[in-house]
Amino acid sequence: MRNWLLGGIVVCIAWVSPCCAAEFTPTETRWLASAWPVVVYARRTGLPIDIIVQPQATPGDSPIALGYVDGRCKLVLSMRGNPMAEEVLLSLPVGLADAAIELIAAHELGHCRRYLDGAWHQTPSGFTDAVPSGLPDDLREPFVEMKATRREEGYGDLVGLAWTQQQHPRDYATLHAWLMAERSRERIPGSHHDTLAWLRLASGGVAPEGALTGSMFDAAEAVWARGLAAPE
Numbered sequence: 001m002r003n004w005l006l007g008g009i010v011v012c013i014a015w016v017s018p019c020c021a022a023e024f025t026p027t028e029t030r031w032l033a034s035a036w037p038v039v040v041y042a043r044r045t046g047l048p049i050d051i052i053v054q055p056q057a058t059p060g061d062s063p064i065a066l067g068y069v070d071g072r073c074k075l076v077l078s079m080r081g082n083p084m085a086e087e088v089l090l091s092l093p094v095g096l097a098d099a100a101i102e103l104i105a106a107h108e109l110g111h112c113r114r115y116l117d118g119a120w121h122q123t124p125s126g127f128t129d130a131v132p133s134g135l136p137d138d139l140r141e142p143f144v145e146m147k148a149t150r151r152e153e154g155y156g157d158l159v160g161l162a163w164t165q166q167q168h169p170r171d172y173a174t175l176h177a178w179l180m181a182e183r184s185r186e187r188i189p190g191s192h193h194d195t196l197a198w199l200r201l202a203s204g205g206v207a208p209e210g211a212l213t214g215s216m217f218d219a220a221e222a223v224w225a226r227g228l229a230a231p232e
Contacts, residue, residue: 024053027079027089028053028079030089031063031089034101034105035064035075035101035104035105038106039105048116049109051075051077052067052074052075055080057079063078063084064076064077064108065078091182093174093175096175096178099171099175103164103175106160107156107159107160109159110159110160111152111156113159113217114152120152121151123151124225129151131144150193153193153195154198154227155198157198157199158198158219158223159217161176161179161202161220163216165206165211165212176202180196180199183196197227198224198227200230
């Protein structure tokens with residue numbers, strides 16, 4: 001569920017449908033079919049999203065990610081020649097693969113919302129993420145970038161969970177536990193994908209008082225702001 005900024009894009013397919021499977025490999029079709037409710041939601045609410053198929057993944061590519069180019073979000077499938085595409089499918093909770101892929105896709109939609117709002121790598125007014133004293137000058141910029149990425153990943157995870165709470169409330173606890181386990185695997189505290197501070201706040205739901213009926217982005221942002229000061 002890694003975010004990255006797009007480099008070379010070779011194939012751009014806007015608003016494709018899973019029924020048009022001739023364009024896709026079986027693995028791509030599997031991912032798209034499961035993620036399609038999130039794509040339909042984006043379309044219905046006016047979020048400008050295109051689907052990009054990379055003809056060949058490069059080592060380390062996430063199977064699904066998001067970029068932002070010329071005012072449009074790009075949902076990127078990097079699955080051809082990418083063993084991670086099948087590995088992630090095998091790691092999904094039994095019986096909840098479709099709902100888990102929806103969560104992953106909604107996570108990327110969270111990144112899209114932040115880009116469109118001009119808020120990418122920004123923090124609420126008054127919040128300061130301090131750089132440790134004594135950090136060498138050549139590490140200051142990478143440190144600041146890492147912390148900014150971590151914050152965006154935390155927000156994305158909360159949007160994914162908010163989607164789950166809205167669309168699959170009976171499965172929320174199972175999918176939350178799965179996401180906690182994924183984020184805990186090989187965790188380095190404070191690193192790019194260490195989102196546990198935010199996930200812990202959402203253990204009972206992104207809107208723990210009951211069903212999430214409003215904007216999933218607003219709900220996620222409220223919890224995200226609370227988690228910014230949480231210890232790592």
